[in-house]
Amino acid sequence: MIEFKNVSKWYGSFQVLKDCSTSIATGEVVVVCGPSGSGKSTLIKTANALEPFQKGEIWIDGVSVGAAKTNLPKLRSRIGMVFQHFELFPHLSVMRNLELAQVKVLGRSQAEAAKRVRDLLERVGLAAHMDKFPGQLSGGQQQRVAIARALAMDPIAMLFDEPTSALDPEMVNEVLDVMVDLAREGMTMMVVTHEMGFARQVADRVIFMDQGAIVEDCSKDEFFEHTEQRSERARQFLSKILTH
Numbered sequence: 001m002i003e004f005k006n007v008s009k010w011y012g013s014f015q016v017l018k019d020c021s022t023s024i025a026t027g028e029v030v031v032v033c034g035p036s037g038s039g040k041s042t043l044i045k046t047a048n049a050l051e052p053f054q055k056g057e058i059w060i061d062g063v064s065v066g067a068a069k070t071n072l073p074k075l076r077s078r079i080g081m082v083f084q085h086f087e088l089f090p091h092l093s094v095m096r097n098l099e100l101a102q103v104k105v106l107g108r109s110q111a112e113a114a115k116r117v118r119d120l121l122e123r124v125g126l127a128a129h130m131d132k133f134p135g136q137l138s139g140g141q142q143q144r145v146a147i148a149r150a151l152a153m154d155p156i157a158m159l160f161d162e163p164t165s166a167l168d169p170e171m172v173n174e175v176l177d178v179m180v181d182l183a184r185e186g187m188t189m190m191v192v193t194h195e196m197g198f199a200r201q202v203a204d205r206v207i208f209m210d211q212g213a214i215v216e217d218c219s220k221d222e223f224f225e226h227t228e229q230r231s232e233r234a235r236q237f238l239s240k241i242l243t244h
Helices: 041-046 072-077 094-104 110-123 139-151 171-183 196-202 221-227 232-241
Strands: 001-012 014-024 027-035 055-061 079-082 157-161 189-192 203-212 213-221
Touching: 001 041, 014 041, 014 213, 027 041, 027 196, 041 157, 041 189, 041 203, 055 213, 072 079, 079 139, 094 110, 094 139, 110 139, 139 171, 171 189, 171 196, 196 221, 203 221, 203 232, 213 221, 213 232, 221 232
Parallel strands: 027 189, 027 203, 079 157, 157 189
Antiparallel strands: 001 014, 001 055, 203 213
């Protein structure tokens, strides 16, 4: 479904991604973790060309992301993206936030889009808030709206870039619960996160990055249970993150 082949990226002379290769199969949940500055958010943003890359190839469902002839808006409409800071339109109601791309990009009727919105808001527990504006919602509620907005496009895969890191601790679980449900329903997911409990619960694989390179790419059981086989950098990371 999603394939990275020897992907490298530079900011000027500084290399932020170093020869990254991995793949995510249909229905697979892959968690990408690593210390701050390791390149994990950059990697996930190259998947739908929100960040350009200078070397290598990325393929999504048989389409080359970097090819000049690729219709990127069309490709992005098939890949759901959830950001750290929600990225909702502040001047539009929750309902309008979720309807907009369905009507403009997918060509759905207003009635069809509205029905999809109601179904999705019910699913994420926010049906009572459809007429509110983002600023009237908590961070956790806004992020659940952002997930519903991505799902409204009926994506073939979902990318999550640190979806809980901007939230107060008590709001983290309400977002993770929605993501766990999605994973269990078979959604293809690539998730950049520090939430190792989520990784242990639903990840099929864990990718660990450091200094722009993929250092580990293994099953979650190998990553968490056989730490003696992991790289020293991954062991250091796990010892810090799992004791908190």
